[in-house]
Amino acid sequence: MTALNSPSAGASAAASPAAGHGEGPATPATARRSGGLEGRVRVPGDKSVSHRALIFGMFAEGVTRITGLLEGEDVLNTAKSCAALGAKVTRLSEGTWEVEGVGARGLSTPAAPLDFGNSGTGVRLMMGAVAGQNVTATFDGDASLRRRPMKRVLDPLTAMGAQVASAAEGGRLPLSLKGSTALKATTYETPMPSAQVKSAVLLAGIGAAGETVVIEREATRDHTERMLEHFGADIRVEPHGAHGRRITLKGRPALKAAPVDVPADPSSAAFPLVAALIVPGSDIVLTDVMMNPLRTGLITTLLEMGASIEVVAERTEGGERVADLRVRHSRLKGVEVPPERAPAMIDEYPVLAVAAAFADGVTAMRGLSELRVKESDRLAAVADGLAACGIAHEVKGDDLLVTGGATVGGGGPVATHMDHRIAMSFLVLGLASENGVSVDDVAFIATSFPTFMPMMRALGAVID
Ligand SMILES: O=C(O)C1=C[C@@H](OP(=O)(O)O)[C@@H](O)[C@H](O)C1
Ligand SMILES: C=C(OP(=O)(O)O)C(=O)O
Incomplete structure (x- = not known):
């Protein structure tokens, strides 16, 4: 059993750092x-569901048990970030993990920058998670992730009230985001079909008072919506146009730990x-x-x-x-x-x-x-x-x-x-x-x- 928060966690295979790829031979x-x-x-296990299971486990009250978790580097980096933000993340055996959550308003400022390695999903979802919290966090990744656009997430998050304290050119990584507990719920139509952008806004909406609405012209993977419901949030999904959806989340939900089988x-x-x-x-x-x-x-x-x-x-x-x-x-x-x-x-x-x-x-x-x-x-x-x-x-x-x-x-x-x-x-x-x-x-x-x-x-x- 390995707790990612424990001082010895760095020695375990599950918690080994992903940084370094692209730098070595x-x-x-x-x-x-x-x-x-x-x-x-x-x-x-599914990568999208694995990231989300850890993040919702972090936000929930109680202990979430996850089975079939993907133990790929992208997901391990998300697990480490959840631990750095205050959750207790423990690997029980291959694919079986437990997350003791901090509650929907309970994240704490991490001691060091959060390294998401190669993962767009990990970094973008976690920026959303931090946006509605009393937390300032630095987000970073490998050379590939540092090239990828983050403005698509920062635009809606800053419109809701989060602040970009610093960022590389074009709003890229590494960047520091200052969350706010006074986040404004918003109605946001995603400019491109992206489950990551949709999810970042919904995760920010967890910390906002009032209803956060995301409209997508083309439906994208709906794992965040399903998991919000599974963890007890009040969420409504309606059709929008020929291929789209309108998602309404009631802010500040009390999220309760729930088992996830990936x-x-x-x-x-x-x-x-x-x-x-x-x-x-x-x-x-x-x-x-x-x-x-x-x-x-x-x-x-x-x-x-x-x-x-x-x-x-x-x-x-x-x-x-x-x-x-x-x-x-x-x-x-x-x-x-x-x-x-x-x-x-x-x-x-x-x-x-x-x-x-x-x-x-x-x-x-x-x-x-x-x-x-x-x-x-x-x-x-x-x-x-x-x-x-x-x-x-x-x-x-x-x-x-x-x-x-x-x-x-x-x-x-x-x-x-x-x-x-x-x-x-x-x-x-x-x-x-x-x-x-x-x-x-x-x-x-x-x-x-x-x-x-x-x-x-x-x-x-x-x-x-
Ligand atoms: O939300 C997710 O888990 C993902 C969304 C997609 O990205 P975009 O949101 O950029 O389309 C996909 O390409 C990625 O592998 C996983
Ligand atoms: C696009 C992908 O992942 P991400 O955006 O999370 O880096 C992928 O896995 O193909």
């Missing part, structure tokens, strides 16, 4: 043409899933995959492409739809992926581009502007990686068009730019290519899917 790897993948695996992450499942589709002879089962409709855009798209994905046992667990997925090698065909589907598959475009490389004809992915502000500029990184592997493609404005076929040469080294999803996507591509694919650095895979390499090898993937 890179770890290259090569994925080679593999025989059919076989087996039954459960990918680690389902398997559909964004991680995407990698073995696409690998099984493109490697001839494959037949695998992915268990307990979260099937929240705001996360299943990739499955919808792959089914349209002709993928053999059988939803074996769909059920509700811990308030989320989950299912086992049987996936078999399939001949795929190119399709149009409409822009309105982007929020439901935003992190899956790199690996969809890999599936598209093996599909007959053109797959057109439309409306990908948000991909430019992820851990890397994913539109550019995917295009460069496809070029390095000899795959015909075109970037037209914010659209990516990939022309696929039955065989792919492969190659590399693909530049991964501190981006876990670029690294995993191109390793998957290598498994079905003639000559394999090498990537320049696999270190960042540990941010979201620390068991990726052993799990893929257990299915029969050749990666060295």
